[in-house]
Amino acid sequence: MFLAWLVLVAVKASQFHASWSIDAPGASQTSLTVVWHTESVTEGLGVRFRPSSSEYSGYADPFRLVAGSYKNSSVEKGTMREAVLTNLRPSTEYSIQVQLSDGEWENKTYSIRTASKDNGFEFAFVADTGLEGRPDNLAIATRRVIKTIGEWNVDLVLLGGDYVYYQTDKRFGSLDNHIDKFFESIQPFASHSVIMPTYGNHEFELMENVETWKSRFSVPEGMDSGSHYAFTVGKVRFISLLAGDCHTIEPMNEAVLAWLDKELEASVNNPDYKWVIPFYHIAPFSNGHSHPSNIVLRKRLGALMEKHGIRVVLNAHDQSYERTLPLNGTSGGEWSVLSRELDCYDSETQGTIYIKTSPGGKLSNHGNSFSWFTSDDAPSYTAVRESAHHHILHVSVSDDYNEITFTVWGIPSEDYKEAHVIDEFRYTLSDNCSPARARKRTQRAGKTQQHIIEAI
Known part of the structure; x- marks a missing residue:
């Protein structure tokens, strides 16, 4: 011995x-x-x-x-x-x-x-990664994205779904072999950061098997054997939801929605939590051509987010970046904008902000590119959008848990180009909010990009 x-x-x-x-x-x-x-x-x-x-x-x-x-x-x-x-x-x-x-x-x-009891923490959100070395070269920035997250040395990485795209990449034989390759590929951050997943449409239905994926992670039991679950880091409650169908709420059903309603109610009323952050793959707000908004999901989940006063929701799926303004009125499929502020939100802010962060290294099979926006004029819900980079979300939670800073990094497909900040905003629980730093937000010609940060 x-x-x-x-x-x-x-x-x-x-x-x-x-x-x-x-x-x-x-x-x-x-x-x-x-x-x-x-x-x-x-x-x-x-x-x-x-x-x-x-x-x-x-x-x-x-x-x-x-x-x-x-x-x-x-x-x-x-x-x-x-x-x-x-x-x-x-x-x-x-x-x-x-x-x-x-x-x-x-x-x-x-x-x-381990998580902190009294201090803040940092986490990342990444999705739509693919496996490096695809014959079609679509996973062109996957290694760089993974390397960047590893260099951040965050406490937690939220995985937003669509990891290997087995439907269009079968180099290694079985699905299990591709899952092996995925876990090997993310070692630059998985070797020193906790990872917590959700699953996307590829894991759910496109020649993959979500049960096979679930068997490789260890998460709380939650609902449907870990398809939907919650966990807490300090004073932040995270809720992972499996939204796997592009046009419906499947595999969610009325029982899952009832579980979510109960979980949200308990979480927002728990004095030990200051923030409740749901994350799921399919985007309820998306102007991209590859994967437009899932209106059914917007109606069903949006109603619950509004009912319980959820401030921020994280999504992915469509291969571009979009952040909404604070919204409500989504239960009918439309929306109402409650604030035009771009840089900072405070305790008086009403409505939910949806952050769609994608891709995490792999371009879309629809056009072999990023997902271009279907309208030159951005929808009125839009705060910021950008469709010329891979995107990673970095989030910093303050030591007193009263403020969160969301920073979106743009990773170019070309190795010789530098990564840079695309968007950043603060959300504070105080009643007074002002931007921490001077910034320049620009509107590019053709309106394919809106209010991105050019300089800080």
Whole structure:
């Protein structure tokens, strides 16, 4: 047994990722769920971990060992494993190593932070990534997008769906093999940031299988075995919803909507939460030609967002960036604009802002390009839109949780061009809001871009 702690061998990437699978008060502060792949079928493989702080370096053997279990999945080779780490310290980075066979540990140490109890945090939202190296070259910026998120070193990455596009990319054989490649490809951020997913139309219906995808993540039970779930980071409540059909609310049904209504009511009335942020793949507001607005989704979910005073919703799907102004009146399929402010919102602001952030590296199969807008004049709901870059959303939550800054980065398809900020705005719970920095917002010729940030 002693030798087993010492042996480290060079092996294939383990598809390591960590999540919060327990939805209970403080769970994200005191627990982590680790998932990894091993080619071994040996029972009893586990995880060893310790705080990364140098204060522990004086111990001869500072690691704790937790036994893992088989994770039910259809992976073609080897097995998926899962281990739940509990009784952890809040706001603490943990060094983690995973066991690959009897006496063999992967020769890499991962670093994952537990959530903070009293301080703010940073997170990213990315979707529509695809797998690098597609024969059609559509995943032209996927590696750069993933690398950028890895360099941010955020606490949490929200995955917004449409990850491998198996319908048009079958290089690696089975769907499971492509999922393997996905988890290997995101190691630049999955090796040190918690990841929490939702699923898109490709996972749901386009020659893929959402159950296969769900079996590879570990999330709270929620509704329909993790299709829809919620979790908390500090004083922010996140709600992940599976909106998988481009034109309906499927696979959501009345039971799911009732669950969501109850979850939203409990969350917005919980004094421990200051923000409630739903995220799902299909966009209820989209002027792009590839994937226009899902009006049915807008009506059904919009009514619930308005009922419970949700401030911000995150979406993807259509391969361009659009942010709406604060809206209500969406239950009939239309909308009412409640503010024309672009840069800062305060406690007096009414309505819901929808942020559509896409693509995350892969161009659309509709025209092999970004999704151009179908009207020169932007719809009246539009605050900002842009269709010439890949997009990633970076979000910073202040230490007192009273302010959130949303920053959208544009990643060019061309490696030689620099990434830059496309949009940024602040939302504060105070009653007085002013832009933090002077900025220049411009309207490009042809109105394919509106109010993007040219300089800060």
